[in-house]
Structures are given as C-alpha cells and as structure tokens.
Amino acid sequence: MLGFIGRKVAYLGFVYLLASVAIFAAMKLIPEDPLVARYGKHVPLEKIEAERERLGLDRSLGGQFWEFHIRFWSGDWENSLRTGRPAAEDLRKYLPATIELSGLAMLFGGGAGIAVAMYSRVRGNEFSKKAAMSLGGMGLIVPIFWIGIVMLVIFGVWLEWFPMGGRFGMLEAPPKAVTGLYLVDCLLSGSWGKLAEALYYLLLPSCCLAVYPMAGVTAMLYARLKEPEVDALYVSLRSKGYGSLRIVFGHLLRVASAPVVTVLGTTFGGLLGGAFLTETVFSWPGIGRYMVSSIIERDLFVAQYLLLMLILLIFCVAFFSDVVAKALDPRGKEGGDER
C-alpha cells in the first residue's frame, strides 16, 4: 500500500510540474503584454514598468518561473479585476460554494446510480434493464445546462417551488463562516432554519449536476454486476435463500464500492466542468463563474493561479479516490472474498 501511495504522490508531483509549465508557457505565449491587458492601454508606461518590477516580470525566465511557484503557494495571487479583492480571499469565498455543490451532486448522483444499478440486477426485468442503460447513456445525450434550464422553468417559473438562483436568501444573513460550506456551518452553529434555507437553494442545482455521476456510476456498476464472477456470487447467494436486501447490502455493495469510488474520483474533473455550467445556469456564486469571468475579462494573473489550483484539485481527488478504492477492494486484501 505504501509503495502504491508513493507512486501516486510522485505522479501528483509530475502533474503539478507539467501543469505549471503549461500555464507559465501559455502566459509567455500571449501576443500582448499581460500587464497592458490587465491595466489597459491608457495607463502610464512608468506604472506598467513599476508593476513589472514588483511582479518580477523583468527577471530571467527561470526567475519568473520560481516567482510563479512562490506566489502560488504563498497565496499572493494579486487583486481580482472583477471584485477588487485579493484573489486568494475570493477563492476562500467561492471555492466552498463549488465544493458544496459538487459534493452534494456526487452524493445524490452516486446514490441514485447505485440504487438503479442494484435494482436492475435484483429485479432483472426488461424495464429495470432499460432504465439502467438509459440512465447510463444520459450523460452523453442530454446537455446538463439544458437540464438545469428546464428545471428552472418547471420548478422556478411555472410551479414557483424553488428559487431562480443564488446560494442564500437575499434578505437573510448567511450562517457564520467557519468552513465556508453553508450546510456544515449551519450544523456547527445549530441553525436549523438556516440549514433548511441553504438546502432549499442547493437542492435544484445539485440535482441537475447529479446527472453526471449518476450516469457514470449506473453505466459502470451495471456492467460490473453483469460480470461472470459477480453474477456467480449473486446466483450462489440466491440459491442459499438470501433475500434481495441482504444480498445487496451484505455482499453486492462491498463488491461494488471500490469501482464506484474510482468512478466518482475520475469523473470529478467532468463534475467540476459541469459545475461551471450549473453555476452559470443557477447564478451560483462558485469558483467556476469566477474563473470564466476572470478569463473573459483578461484578468490573467488571477486566472493562471486558479487554473493551476483547479488542476491540482482534480488530480488530488483522483489520488484520494484511488487510495480509498484500493483500501476498499476485497481482492486486494489477504483473506478477502476472492480466496
């Protein structure tokens, strides 16, 4: 296990190096002066030169690359052109919103995917099989942003059950920030009314985003449960007279847990991409909307660090999911089920 973790950590280091070189090179390949792009053409040349010196952009390429890493890890990411605040401060505000949204979507999508795949295996009728296959292919047929818009029209405009956007009521104070995750902060402070309010705003966007993990988990788990070894396990348990619930919760879930964790980890990147779209549809104040607007407004100094941070986040999640999947996989344990 330690060797496995060591290899994965080395891979993470390689990813960081490659991503930072790619982003640094991209900044150097911009045809225009990034400082002119940031401050505009009407700013005096002296100010541009002073900024160049302050940011270390007058140094050699190696010196600039070093400065890039120092600034990234120290959180000195410059002020955002959009909000006027330090970008690291904005990150603390917007990133938890995206993590909360993606986390709940993963929970909903993973749970729904497992339920559908298990139901289709236990039932085994045509309808359940078609339901599992349709849900598995849904991610490639229906665009997530359209699902969000349709949800808003139905539940927001026509039925008026849910708000049209935002993260919390405009007229109410959000929970006291401890983690930045509203659900966790409400639980920590015991504010049940605010917890209900936060859930009210979170439910629609997270259900929309849940389509990604649901499709991935359903497709993978349905295929896994159809494999001959799992099928043999199911038939032998049935022949022993075990009930459906006992087979699902006592055996099949154990067999399925490792691949489900792997799928959730590897689809986190796609989920994050989906979160960018969901945030746009539901006016969710997350890091995706913040980054898209940073790039559109050519706020490149902030965008470069944000990109690097998000790439690291994606690969860190994949790393942890691999480690958890390895620990959960019964075939990897001595005396496991496969013996």
Added chain:
Amino acid sequence: MLGFFATPFDPYAQAFLDKSFSGGEWPHLFGVDKLGRDALSRVWLGAANTLSYAFVASMGTLALSGFLLWLERGRSRVLSEGVRAVVSLGVGFPVVLLGLLLMVFMEREPETLIWAISIATVPLAFRQLRVLWIEQDKAVYTEASRAVGGSSWHVLRYSIWPNLRPQLLEIWKLVFAVAILELSSLSFLGLGGDPRWAELGAILADQRKSMNLQPMLVFWPGLVLSFLLWQTRLLRA
C-alpha cells in the same frame, strides 16, 4: 446541414421586433426572440454550425490520436512512455478547463473551441484506438500477411484497415457526440466569442435571459441538441 444554405428567415436579421417573445405560430413556429429574430431559423443554422464545428473537432481528435499512436508505437521507448504519460494526464480533465486554458493566449472565437475540443478529447480516442490497433496488429491474419512477405503498406491496406474501419467508426461516433456536447457547453459559457453567433449552446445562453417571458425559446435549442446527440448514437456504417 441545410441551415447553411436556406432557412425560413435570416437568422441574424432583427426583422420581427413587433412580434418579440411571441410563441409558436405560423410562420414563426419556434417563436420570435427578444431581438425580433426568427427562433426556428436560428436553431436551424445553429444545428448546422454545431454539427460542422463538432465534425471538424472530431476529425482533429482522430488525426491527433493517430499521430500520437504512431509516435507511441515507434521504436523509441522513451517517446512511447512519454506519450502514454501525457495522455493519461488528460483522462478526467474537463474540456471546459482546457478551453479556458487556451483562452488565456488565444482569441475568444469559434475556431479556438475546435482546438480545445480536438486536444481535450484525444485521451478518450487515443486509448481506444491504441487497444484496437494492438488487437489488429497481433491478429492471426495480420501475422499471416507478414509471414508471406507483405510490405507494411500491404499489411495496413489489406489486413489491418478493413478490420479496423468499422470499429474506428464506433470511436468516431463517441468522439463526435462528445465534441457536440463540449462545443455547445463552451459556447454556452460565452467562450465562443460573439454572443450573436448562431450555435445551439450560444443560442441557449442568449435565450436563457428570456425564459421568464417565453420559456419555449429555451426548450427548442436544447431539444434539437439532444435529438442530434441521440441520432449520433444511432449512426451506422
């Protein structure tokens, strides 16, 4: 694709301002948007734009994947390892992020989206292409063709290609569907540049602001997009 040559009305002309936000009635079956443009004409041209840009992007993906496969199957072990390592990085990497990365140093225009999609879908295509190639390369009929002295070109043309072609179409279908989805996602985010551009994702982003007043304007582009994706799955050789 007919949308490139003929649409009921000019998709960009603001000719029906007096009918803004009207619903589906003859001759504007999909309604008229807030700027007085015929929605059906815009969706029609949008579908043509989406399909053509996604087609170019999917071809770019296959060409890049083929080139990488050629490098990977070459004699240099270091190069092979390097190609595999770089491609494995792209697995699970969202196209949206890559699109944003390219926007850092490229112009915000539809052609940039083609680059972003072509590059970002390479890991998906490369891995499947590699498995297929190895399978065909080691097949008994390929070995037999080599054993009787067939040249590399002869083996490729008469042993590998006929068996690879149907499976290549399956990979292209997948890549094409992903390209349609990603193209519309990126243009929905506004990364296609001109907000007036008639592309299904861009049209949805534009009409989203009017969904309170005329919800049907956001239904049609999404329905057409889903229909195109569904049809892609049904394509046969």
